[in-house]
Amino acid sequence: xxxxxxxxxxxxxxxxxxxAAAQPAGDYPxxxxxxxxxxxxxxxxxxxxxxxxxxxxxxLGQQVIVENRPSAGxxxxxDAVAKAAPDxxxxxxxxxxxxxxxxxxxxxxxxxxxxxxxxxLAASIPGLVAVHPSVxxxxxxxxxxxxxxxxxxxxxxVPSIGTVTxxxxxxxxxxxxxxxxxxxxKGAGQAxxxxxxxxxxxxFDALIPTGTHVAAGKxxxxxxxxxxxxxxxxxxPTVVEQGHADLIVSGFYGVAAPAGVPxxxxxxxxxxxxxxxxxxxxxxxxxxxxxxxxxxxxxEYGAFLKNEIxxxxxxxxxxxxxVE
Numbered sequence: 297x298x299x300x301x302x303x304x305x306x307x308x309x310x311x312x313x314x315x316a317a318a319q320p321a322g323d324y325p326x327x328x329x330x331x332x333x334x335x336x337x338x339x340x341x342x343x344x345x346x347x348x349x350x351x352x353x354x355x356l357g358q359q360v361i362v363e364n365r366p367s368a369g370x371x372x373x374x375d376a377v378a379k380a381a382p383d384x385x386x387x388x389x390x391x392x393x394x395x396x397x398x399x400x401x402x403x404x405x406x407x408x409x410x411x412x413x414x415x416x417l418a419a420s421i422p423g424l425v426a427v428h429p430s431v432x433x434x435x436x437x438x439x440x441x442x443x444x445x446x447x448x449x450x451x452x453x454v455p456s457i458g459t460v461t462x463x464x465x466x467x468x469x470x471x472x473x474x475x476x477x478x479x480x481x482k483g484a485g486q487a488x489x490x491x492x493x494x495x496x497x498x499x500f501d502a503l504i505p506t507g508t509h510v511a512a513g514k515x516x517x518x519x520x521x522x523x524x525x526x527x528x529x530x531x532x533p534t535v536v537e538q539g540h541a542d543l544i545v546s547g548f549y550g551v552a553a554p555a556g557v558p559x560x561x562x563x564x565x566x567x568x569x570x571x572x573x574x575x576x577x578x579x580x581x582x583x584x585x586x587x588x589x590x591x592x593x594x595x596e597y598g599a600f601l602k603n604e605i606x607x608x609x610x611x612x613x614x615x616x617x618x619v620e
Contacts, residue, residue, distance in 0.1 A: 328359045346362050387565065399608035399611075400608075411555050423503075427439075451498070460546070462480060471542070521535050521546065
């Protein structure tokens with residue numbers, strides 16, 4: 297991902313500054329490890345977490361137990377990890393809100409750049425721009441041009457306020473000066489239903505789950521917000537091909553621990569995550585489902601998170617986005 301290459305040399309604040317005196321016993325881990333998922337069971341984040349946890353258990357020689365702690369913005373689950381003992385036995389499987397909540401200016405009980413030690417990026421779901429089949433757009437340029445011809449502009453659905461694809465739509469509108477009315481929903485389900493019905497012509501969402509409707513011919517994709525084309529939709533041009541490299545956007549997942557986790561534990565956990573991501577069965581299954589795999593170093597993951605905060609904060613301010 298471009299943000300990793302730009303910022304790979306950076307550390308994730310003080311989360312990476314782990315004191316040598318905090319080294320664990322050489323038998324780490326000697327009991328089960330909890331992997332906190334700050335979303336409900338059954339979603340995309342939970343799906344990836346459970347696939348990784350099994351293989352991480354194999355590497356660590358101890359069970360990695362997925363524990364779901366759903367809450368608004370994932371805040372309660374992330375706070376639980378931030379305040380957990382930094383012993384390597386409580387981990388966070390974080391999604392984009394780990395960075396976005398800060399960019400959105402939400403008052404948080406933790407500091408995303410100080411209270412977590414990054415372990416590794418794991419996977420991501422690229423953004424997708426799809427339209428109702430009755431709409432003639434083939435490319436993003438068609439959307440821009442048509443919106444400027446319409447007296448009332450063009451309506452664009454997004455899953456909810458503050459999601460990464462909502463910010464992508466705002467960034468796209470700001471950059472292109474397209475005449476767009478961004479319509480936020482309270483979840484992807486109702487948004488998809490309205491786009492399928494033709495009530496709203498355009499949808500900025502993620503490849504999962506919107507890609508299933510594209511595959512069924514119920515929607516048509518006009519851009520994927522990735523550097524490379526998706527193997528699931530090789531005919532859909534990327535934002536890079538369409539002159540919008542700055543709109544590479546994804547819902548990203550990664551593993552983090554409480555700040556202050558011993559270096560040896562951090563390295564052991566990183567080894568387990570990377571081994572899980574490189575396992576042929578896990579990799580094949582995730583890629584077939586539409587995920588992109590990103591086994592990174594802790595420093596790369598930390599730098600990526602910082603870049604996401606820095607990247608989206610001005611977009612939030614310019615668009616006047618407020619999250620209740």
